[in-house]
Amino acid sequence: xxxxxxxxxxxxxxxxxxxxxxxxxxxxxxxxxxxxxxxxxxxxxxxxxxxxxxxxxxxxxxxxxxxxxxxxxxxxxxxxxxxxxxxxxxxxxxxxxxxxxxxxxxxxxxxxxxxxxxxxxxxxxxxxxxxxxxxxxxxxxxxxxxxxxxxxxxxxxxxxxxxxxxxxxxxxxxxxxxxxxxxxxxxxxxxxxxxxxxxxxxxxxxxxxxxxxxxxxxxxxxxxxxxxxxxxxxxxxxxxxxxxxxxxxxxxx
Numbered sequence: 001x002x003x004x005x006x007x008x009x010x011x012x013x014x015x016x017x018x019x020x021x022x023x024x025x026x027x028x029x030x031x032x033x034x035x036x037x038x039x040x041x042x043x044x045x046x047x048x049x050x051x052x053x054x055x056x057x058x059x060x061x062x063x064x065x066x067x068x069x070x071x072x073x074x075x076x077x078x079x080x081x082x083x084x085x086x087x088x089x090x091x092x093x094x095x096x097x098x099x100x101x102x103x104x105x106x107x108x109x110x111x112x113x114x115x116x117x118x119x120x121x122x123x124x125x126x127x128x129x130x131x132x133x134x135x136x137x138x139x140x141x142x143x144x145x146x147x148x149x150x151x152x153x154x155x156x157x158x159x160x161x162x163x164x165x166x167x168x169x170x171x172x173x174x175x176x177x178x179x180x181x182x183x184x185x186x187x188x189x190x191x192x193x194x195x196x197x198x199x200x201x202x203x204x205x206x207x208x209x210x211x212x213x214x215x216x217x218x219x220x221x222x223x224x225x226x227x228x229x230x231x232x233x234x235x236x237x238x239x240x241x242x243x244x245x246x247x248x249x250x251x252x253x
Contacts, residue, residue, distance in 0.1 A: 016046035016053050020066040035060055057183040060149070064185075084147035084182075086111045086136055088127055089206040095123075098219045106224055108206045111139035113147065121206055123224050133176040146180040 026033050039059045046053035054062065089108035096103055106123040109132070113119075120139045124131045140146045169177070169184060177184045209228055218224040 014052060016042070016049065016051035018042060018054070018059065018062060020063060023063055024067070035063065055183075057149075057185055061185050080115045081113065081143075081145065081147055083114055083149045083151065084111060084139070084143075085114060085151050086132075086139065087152065088132075089121075089210075091207070091210065093123060093210055093213070093218075093224065095125075095218050095221055095224055106218075106221065108210070108228075109135040109139075110206050111136070111143075113143065118143070121209065121228050123221055123228060125221065129170050129172050133172065136176070137180075140180065146182050148183065149185060150177070150182045151185045 023035070023038050026038055027035070036056065039053075039056045042059065043053040053059075087110055089110050091108075093106040093108065094103040095106050104125065106125065107127050109120075109122050109124055111120040120142045122135060122138060124135055136150075169186075173184070213227055216227065218227070
């Protein structure tokens with residue numbers, strides 16, 4: 001079968017090297033192959049050679065970076081509940097102060113399970129790391145548990161440093177992930193290649209719901225999130241009928 005050990009550049013001294021070409025071939029050869037199995041083989045080979053293996057999270061991150069560098073799409077084999085992709089939607093909404101009329105920002109948080117495309121959308125007052133942790137916890141509650149791996153964008157409040165050699169997470173963010181026993185994989189900087197599912201959810205769900213609600217005024221986050229919840233839960237079944245029924249209901253308010 002050959003070893004998943006090699007000497008490509010960009011890898012840190014002191015760790016067993018990874019044969020990325022072989023990882024790519026194995027992933028493309030059999031659709032049931034997973035990166036977790038290839039990492040286990042890599043770790044066992046490293047141990048036999050008395051070398052220190054990269055962690056599974058770092059193994060996946062280095063492989064994704066290698067694919068970006070070589071303009072190769074990452075072949076993903078999704079396992080139910082194994083991976084979650086979380087991100088902030090690009091365009092904000094607003095909550096209106098009922099007394100003063102002042103507008104307060106409402107940022108949309110989107111979570112997606114790539115295997116099922118099950119999506120969670122909710123609005124929050126800011127994008128600070130504490131809010132991101134709360135939003136993620138809300139998504140975990142909705143899903144009934146936490147995925148084993150969590151891929152995120154390079155949110156400034158959560159990722160302090162991200163280079164080919166090192167990833168440093170904000171302390172709060174790191175402790176949150178440890179509490180839920182989730183491995184966090186930030187996407188390579190300036191590379192959108194790894195987050196197709198969540199970006200698709202942002203485009204197909206968050207933007208559509210936001211536009212449908214563009215003429216409504218919300219006076220608190222509970223009211224806004226109730227409207228958002230009705231939208232994305234109805235549209236999660238992928239039918240135009242559900243979206244149409246929800247739209248008619250909203251227009252009737």
